[in-house]
Amino acid sequence: MSAARASGSRWRLRAAQLRAFAVRYAGRADGMIGLVVLVFFGILALAPELFVGPLETATRASAHAFDAPSAQHLFGADDLGRDILNRTVHGARISMTIGLMATVITLVFGVVLGLVAGYSGGMVDNLLMRVADFFLVLPTFVLALILAPVLIEVVGADAEVMGIRATLLVIIVVIGITSWAATARIIRSQTLSLKERMFVDRARVVGVGPGRIILRHILPNVMNLIVANAVLTFASAVLTETTLSFIGLGDPFQPSWGQILNGAQDSGAAGLGAWWVIAPPAVSVVLVILAFTLMGNALDDLLNPKSRVRR
């Protein structure tokens, strides 16, 4: 009974803190711009049919090769006469999914293992960092080339996991397992220096356990690193997807921004002056990464009390 009351008031406390945080976040222009852009692309990714036709219309030619932007085809057409607007909007889903999932995998593994390794030290640290070393030297493409046929063999070429085709899953997993180690190393090195600080000693003396010290005292101090890392990982994941598509690991049935760019390069769109093939996907990539950076900046400022304006 009393425990239930205590946990109830704790949730009220949390809710009040969250509300206060939302209010402060809303006051940040850069954070809000980032959020709006990201929500926009999120809607594109979740429901492309709201803006353009279904997926089939994006993979079929509806115009002539390299048609310039017109009223009918706002962003023109590519070398096969496919509508660029259509492809860009549909490409958002793949690029955003791959970027987000790969970032989540990278951060979860990197942050958790980095914190644990740095705080425990000794054998645990040694073991985890040797494992990280192994993943650090794994070449992304070779791993993807080996994993893709294996995974497709296991789950079947047409299998879908949460609406994501197996080939895309390979890309996500490969980006995730090849980039978590770098994040883990960064978080570990910061943890190593933080755990020598006197406030960690004080927390220990005062009775706070190791798990709580990591969560309440060290994690908030590495938050800015995590946010910066998330932005970088997202950007590199979107770009890695482009490169993996280039060596034939993309999903030809589902366009992504990387694939449009890749197609543009293959067909020499830039040399032919067909800028409209390159600009929409490229600008989309830049906008999403910019939105992430803006949000990251705002979050970092709000979470770091030192940069907060005095009340």
Next chain:
Amino acid sequence: MTAEIRGRRQWPLPKQADPSAPLLKVENLQTHFQLGRGWVKAVDGVSFGLDDGEALGLVGESGCGKTTTALSLVRLLPSNGKIRGGSVELFGIDLVPKTDRQLDRYRWREISIVFQGAMNALNPVVQVRRQIAEPVQYRLNQSESASLKRADELLDMVGIPSRRLGAYPHELSGGMRQRAMIAMALACDPAIVIGDEPTTALDAMVQAQILVLLEQLRRDLGLSLILITHDLSVVAETCDRVLVMYAGRVAEEGPVSRVFTEPRHPYTRKLLGAFPNIRSDRRTLETIPGEPPDLVNPPAGCRFAPRCAQAMPVCSGTPPPEVSFDDGVRVACHLFGTTA
């Protein structure tokens, strides 16, 4: 008197507590640190007692074992430190043979510490009141909201205005941060508070305020205080008794009024002589020639002998016995071997 003070406590006393035993009795404490070349005998045979409500000053130059002595009481030593002998009796219970788990019952709940340098001891990205709530939450197993409520009470008690409750460490002044550290030390209503140079980094005005606060809290809460400092004026102002340490041993111990007006140990005399006196017209301060001995291989006899102006042949051979005087002063010096 004693029972009354203890009855005020919100948390019960340890089970086996013996009401007739002195609050704290340290006998022949030996705390050594393991270094590559051997054991550093940082504290080597220190004995003292502390009564309920008493304030004891621990003075001596840097590295003489003041902090180590205090941290040994509830074994908050660095991992290479070890208590290799002696006993620490709190309420008549010897804490030295206890396991770490058993000691958790005493750490912070009976003996807490006001850390030196509050800026470093506070996490810069966690609100001060949340950090003060930590000992309540984890040592006394209170809920988070109850701990925060207690933290707010504590902050009010040490004179931090309630509108500063949500502040982060950098938003407080040095004096307020030190007040917050004092609040944290009081969180579990301990019997003994150890002040580890609590006023060292503060300017004279704030230092005075902090000392007044400590004095007032000691009176109001019936705390016992161990004040570690190298500032003799702080001891003169706040303490009842003073323990002068040199190279891991007790040089002289007694009531502040006696030790400061009539120092007996040559080291105490030198130490007092090295301190500016506002009433005398001395222009230069005395210095103590030489430096403290290497504590891995300390001198066989009196550890102060190599620097002592009054050293005799016997001093370098045999360690001086501790001699007690009628006025409550205890001195470890061969000069008083026969006169006591």
